[in-house]
Amino acid sequence: GENVEQHPSTLSVQEGDSAVIKCTYSDSASNYFPWYKQELGKRPQLIIDIRSNVGEKKDQRIAVTLNKTAKHFSLHITETQPEDSAVYFCAATVANAGGTSYGKLTFGQGTILTVHP
Amino acid sequence: NAGVTQTPKFQVLKTGQSMTLQCAQDMNHNSMYWYRQDPGMGLRLIYYSASEGTTDKGEVPNGYNVSRLNKREFSLRLESAAPSQTSVYFCASRRRADTQYFGPGTRLTVL
Numbered sequence: 001g002e003n004v005e006q007h008p009s010t011l012s013v014q015e016g017d018s019a020v021i022k023c024t025y026s027d028s029a030s031n032y033f034p035w036y037k038q039e040l041g042k043r044p045q046l047i048i049d050i051r052s053n054v055g056e057k058k059d060q061r062i063a064v065t066l067n068k069t070a071k072h073f074s075l076h077i078t079e080t081q082p083e084d085s086a087v088y089f090c091a092a093t094v095a096n097a098g099g100t101s102y103g104k105l106t107f108g109q110g111t112i113l114t115v116h117p
Numbered sequence: 118n119a120g121v122t123q124t125p126k127f128q129v130l131k132t133g134q135s136m137t138l139q140c141a142q143d144m145n146h147n148s149m150y151w152y153r154q155d156p157g158m159g160l161r162l163i164y165y166s167a168s169e170g171t172t173d174k175g176e177v178p179n180g181y182n183v184s185r186l187n188k189r190e191f192s193l194r195l196e197s198a199a200p201s202q203t204s205v206y207f208c209a210s211r212r213r214a215d216t217q218y219f220g221p222g223t224r225l226t227v228l
Contacts, residue, residue, distance in 0.1 A: 001176075009157075034216065043207065043219040044160070089159055103148055103211045104175065107159035 002027040004092050006108025013080050014116050021111045023090035024072040030092040033073050034105070035064060038087045047088075048075070080115045087112050118143055121220035123208050129226045130198045138193040138223050140208030146218075148211040149191040150175075151183060153204040154222075160207065166191055198227045 003026040013019050025033075031052035036044035050057045050064045050073065057064050061080075066073040077084055091105040121142045130136060142149065147168045152160040162175030166185040180202060182194045191210075195202060208220040 006159075043221050045219070046216050049216065103150075103217060104162055104165060105150075105160075105217060106176075107161070109157060109159045 002030060002092055002106040004090060004106050004108045006090050006111060008111060009109065010112045010114070012114045012116065015080060015082060017080055019075075019077045019080050019084070019113055019115075021075045021088055021090070021113070022072060023074070023092075023108050024070075025092040025106075026071065027092070027094070028068075028071065029094045032093050033064070033066060034091050035075050036089045036091065036107075038089065038110075040086075044089060077113075080113075082115050082117050085113055085115045120144065121208055121210055121218055123206075123220040123223050125223060126221065127224050129228065130195075131228050132199060134198050135194070135196050136198065136225075137195075138206055138208075138225075139190070140192065140220055141190045142208075142210040142218075142220075143189065144210060144212075144218065145188070146210035146212055147188070149185065150209040150211070150217065151181075151191070151193045152207045152209065153177065153202075154207060155204050163193065163206075198225075200227045203227045 006023045034049035037047045038044045048062050048064050050066050061078045063076040087110045089110050090108040093105045124139045150165045151163040154160045161177050164183040166172045169188045172183050184192045206223045209217040211217045
């Protein structure tokens with residue numbers, strides 16, 4: 001089955017700096033890669049996702065890049081703010097075009113991001 | 118829309134007791150999932166239901182059973198709770214080939 005490795009496990013940055021979190025996956029059939037943000041005591045919430053037919057996707061200060069050949073994908077947060085402090089999870093799954101996959105997400109272990117004012 | 122709801126929010130059990138965690142969604146999603154979250158291990162899939170009337174095992178199904186009661190509801194049952202089942206349990210639902218939406222979680226402690 002799929003295995004997702006996430007690094008680093010903790011990341012500390014100064015406000016305004018950039019943060020990068022990296023994940024690798026093992027199943028070359030995986031083609032959908034979401035990123036979730038989880039604040040303390042709250043539910044995971046999707047912040048951005050990417051499908052394997054694109055190499056990069058941006059949403060304001062957040063971007064995700066995907067390298068299918070190397071089987072890794074990364075989350076980039078620019079101009080970090082204290083409210084970006086949270087645990088970030090990457091995940092991978094096979095989601096085919098017909099939607100008949102079952103969306104079984106495999107998650108990375110999480111990265112605790114701390115943004116210091 | 119309430120999205121995905123879970124009950125209870127907190128529960129303390131003694132070893133050997135049983136309980137059922139409830140999950141409901143009002144987004145007309147076909148697929149529903151149960152995950153457990155342990156420190157340093159991310160979220161791991163326990164069981165899932167691709168559609169009403171079907172259920173299947175995920176990565177860590179031992180000690181659990183599920184019921185897809187109807188399209189809205191998906192319950193998780195612990196028949197004989199063990200301390201190793203102390204965790205935070207999240208239910209999620211999904212549109213076709215797309216995002217999973219999580220419930221608020223149930224924090225379970227087994228003594």
